Amino acid sequence: MQSHYTRLTDDQWKVIKQFINWQRNRELDLRNVFDAILYITRTGVQWRNLPFPNFPDWQAVYYYFDKWKKNGVIEKINLSLNFLERLQNDRQATPSLGLADSQSIKLAPMICSHRGIDGNKKVNGRKRHVLVDVRGRIYQVHVHAANFHDSPQGVNLLDEKAPYSERLETIIADKTYRGTFAKAVKQIGIEFEVPNREKSTKGFVIEAKRWVVERTFA
Known part of the structure; x- marks a missing residue:
């Protein structure tokens, strides 16, 4: 970076x-x-x-x-660079595993369109969803007012006709994506997984693989 x-x-x-x-x-x-x-x-x-x-x-x-x-020029450039970077690291051009997550972002006071309050995070602004591979490279983005729930809005990350989707087998996301998003994922023939967390653990715990999407936000 x-x-x-x-x-x-x-x-x-x-x-x-x-x-x-x-x-x-x-x-x-x-x-x-x-x-x-x-x-x-x-x-x-x-x-x-x-x-x-x-x-x-x-x-x-x-x-x-x-x-x-x-x-679509910017999207084509992004995808092509993602594919090239994967090949340079001895991987196949398209990913088999996708990682999805969202982040709520505060907006400047003068921005009024597509604005809402995320009651959970106490953020007044917008929410952005991303779909990345195991190296954290972005393949899809969706932005909306922060007061909408993750699961139905996350469906906008799915595009079974996109070039990167040809090998996609599994998408991992947190429990907020259960429901509408999980059903939509399964309908296009992709597995949906939520990382398991030991019941005995307390506080912040780094989840296997899903930490990659957190790094992308950072």
């Missing part, structure tokens, strides 16, 4: 640019645009506070981010 923001290396850009129309003549350097998007995701800065002239105008950067998000 990076401790601070760094720009793309030549090798990294060589992989990413295969997914975008970078050869067309344009005023903006798409590599600089992609660097700006990574800067925002790494630092959490607001779009309007994107440092200029280090990066292009924030509106231009957001235009490409919105475009690449809607046409």
